[in-house]
Amino acid sequence: MRIRYSTEKDGRPVKKAIVYTQDEHGIDFAKVDTDAVMIVKRLRANGFETYIVGGAVRDLILGQAPKDFDIVSAASPANIRKLFHNARIIGHRFRLVHVALGAKLFEVSTFRSLKDGLTSNTYGTIEEDVQRRDFSMNALFYDPTEQLVIDYVDGMKDIWKKQIRPIIPLATIFTDDPVRMIRAVKYGVTTGFHIPLQVQWKIRRQVSLLSSISPSRLTEEIFKIIHSPHAARIIENLHAFGIYAYLQPNAAARMQNHEFYAQYLQRFAAEKTNMEQALASLVATFLENDDSIVWDEAHFREVCLAARSFALPMNPPRALLDRAVRFLFKEHGVMVRRAPWFVNSPYRRKRSAKPDTDA
Numbered sequence: 001m002r003i004r005y006s007t008e009k010d011g012r013p014v015k016k017a018i019v020y021t022q023d024e025h026g027i028d029f030a031k032v033d034t035d036a037v038m039i040v041k042r043l044r045a046n047g048f049e050t051y052i053v054g055g056a057v058r059d060l061i062l063g064q065a066p067k068d069f070d071i072v073s074a075a076s077p078a079n080i081r082k083l084f085h086n087a088r089i090i091g092h093r094f095r096l097v098h099v100a101l102g103a104k105l106f107e108v109s110t111f112r113s114l115k116d117g118l119t120s121n122t123y124g125t126i127e128e129d130v131q132r133r134d135f136s137m138n139a140l141f142y143d144p145t146e147q148l149v150i151d152y153v154d155g156m157k158d159i160w161k162k163q164i165r166p167i168i169p170l171a172t173i174f175t176d177d178p179v180r181m182i183r184a185v186k187y188g189v190t191t192g193f194h195i196p197l198q199v200q201w202k203i204r205r206q207v208s209l210l211s212s213i214s215p216s217r218l219t220e221e222i223f224k225i226i227h228s229p230h231a232a233r234i235i236e237n238l239h240a241f242g243i244y245a246y247l248q249p250n251a252a253a254r255m256q257n258h259e260f261y262a263q264y265l266q267r268f269a270a271e272k273t274n275m276e277q278a279l280a281s282l283v284a285t286f287l288e289n290d291d292s293i294v295w296d297e298a299h300f301r302e303v304c305l306a307a308r309s310f311a312l313p314m315n316p317p318r319a320l321l322d323r324a325v326r327f328l329f330k331e332h333g334v335m336v337r338r339a340p341w342f343v344n345s346p347y348r349r350k351r352s353a354k355p356d357t358d359a
Contacts, residue, residue, distance in 0.1 A: 002020075004017040025156065027061060029147060035106065041144075048074045054070045055138055057141070057142045058191070060142065062159070072110070073111070080110075084097075087099040087100070111126050126150075126152075137159050137191070153167050163194055163196060164184055165199075174206045178209035185237050189233045189234045215312075218246070231278070248282070276326075280328050286307075297336050300325070
């Protein structure tokens with residue numbers, strides 16, 4: 001174990017971070033995405049301090065294969081864009097870079113400052129950036145070039161203790177961003193870590209803050225949940241905290257019925273191979289318990305509308321919802337040949353229109 005120091009104004013060295021070697025953190029380098037390593041190496045070769053960060057580092061330490069590899073760097077978005085021809089800058093307030101490598105997409109962000117508080121959108125240092133992250137287990141930086149983990153917030157100790165500890169003070173962590181409540185519960189399920197009692201208490205007291213979150217952000221969070229292999233347990237725990245009523249109010253209201261609740265969770269416990277099946281799980285129990293639903297092709301659009309209404313405030317893309325409902329029709333032995341939204345779409349009429357002969 002090594003120590004990273006910085007220097008105070010009076011010249012005194014101050015301990016800032018613990019640096020863990022491969023023998024200490026135990027990350028299997030074979031599980032680190034080679035393209036992520038390439039991005040880090042290229043940025044470092046051009047003089048920019050750069051790391052893999054967040055959930056990917058946590059998962060690697062736990063011996064799991066991460067789904068995504070996020071990267072953070074001292075390089076500005078413009079610097080990053082110059083080094084990768086297949087990159088594009090996104091965002092309005094705080095700009096990020098998406099680097100596309102084949103079918104994979106890597107998010108590369110710049111260290112953010114604390115200059116204007118936790119909502120700051122200015123660039124800063126790694127010491128500032130780490131204080132903006134939600135939980136200590138997600139605030140570890142991994143240098144794949146030397147296979148080191150840099151820990152400013154005792155995140156490794158919390159992983160060893162199997163606890164979810166906020167970095168941001170409890171007084172502000174959920175008021176700054178209520179979605180962190182959803183993530184805390186989700187992390188508790190996916191990692192098997194416990195949520196400290198004071199954090200649990202704060203979530204229950206402030207759960208109503210989720211009413212201010214936009215449907216688009218809620219949709220993003222629900223998609224992550226329903227596509228997870230742990231979806232049933234995550235939903236069960238969200239419901240216990242009173243959170244699920246803000247994500248899926250129509251479903252949460254029906255969960256008072258024990259039979260509905262059991263069927264609902266059973267749907268999510270089944271294996272899902274794609275997002276259509278995951279979305280189908282979200283609406284299946286409702287549709288199958290609604291006596292007004294008619295499972296034949298002539299009523300396909302009506303069923304789609306009923307599914308969309310039930311899933312509010314989630315607002316999935318129309319084509320994706322149609323495919324999910326078609327999957328349920330197939331389970332009921334009915335093949336829907338083509339979704340009505342495409343048959344009657346303006347795009348299709350334009351393609352089939354006769355050419356103008358008045359030229």
